[in-house]
Amino acid sequence: MQKSFLLLGLLIVLFTGCEEKKNKINRYLQNWTGVNGVLEVYAGDKLVRRFIKIDKLSTAVGTEEKTSRPYRYGYGVLDLNKNFKVDNNEKKVYFEFSDYSTNYVFFENPYK
Secondary structure, eight states: OOOHHHHHHHHHHHHHHHHHHHHHHHHHHHHHOOOEEEEEEEEETTTEEEEEEEEEEEEEOOTTTTTEEEEEEEEEEOOTSSSSSOEEEEEEOEEEEETTOEEEEEEOOTTO
């Protein structure tokens, strides 16, 4: 019963609230349900790394100063052969990349 009221409340805010509230709710739901994300890292025009099965990317925040750091991080499977599938020799890893110097694309895996 309580979940129904929460869902109804979210729907009301979603359809009547401002655009920023809608975006926050969408991000919350994605964080809760997860995203089958893909991160591709490029060196020039060459694909050098692909990570798959990423739930989300996070922006680093300083412990003391509470300001954003210039890098993002997450957890995903390093797709060694870049086939969009988890193979036996591919494991989940932690990764970081710079917001300033890394050419990257993050998207939902079209080959779920």
